[in-house]
Amino acid sequence: MQSPETLTYGFGDTPYGRIVVAKSARGIRAVLFGETDAALVAELKARFAGTDLVPAGIGMTRMIADVVSVVRGEAAAGALVLDLRGSPFQMAVWTALQAIPAGDTASYSEVAEAIGKPGAMRAVAAACAANPVAVLVPCHRVVRSNGALGGYHWGVNRKRALLARETAA
DNA sequence: CTATATAAAGTGC
């Protein structure tokens, strides 16, 4: 492994709970939901073990506020620069997810077809589960074909709340 | 609701 990458993280508050935003030199690396700051940091450490995690400094506040705005639906996710790392398949899935209009939902099979791999619905779900940026990649807009929510890495309850707000808007 | 089909990622060896 090379020299550990430095990730700067900071906390923010959303209608759905507390979030932590981890930013690399390239862009936003992760946006995670959590109950407490300690839990969020623990999540970061678990997910980015081996990297150098640095608490937010001055200047991070602005970025946090921006992310929070996006989470609240007051800003476009496309305005943020993401630094997503993953398998080509995961990248394809995440890109396809970002193409889903706000307030609309797609089934896992829809996403699978969108990435040119019809029948890969379960793999899509797995890729979504690995999605590190929570709301910025709208994995919460992906539901089952029968209309059920399915599952959510950060809790179906949270997914339900997110969808409720977006569909209402 | 339960069982089966079926594709892909993750993990371990």
Next chain:
DNA sequence: GCACTTTATATAG
């Protein structure tokens, strides 16, 4: 590199 296990599903019974 190969095989086994698990999955946030889909579809049929």
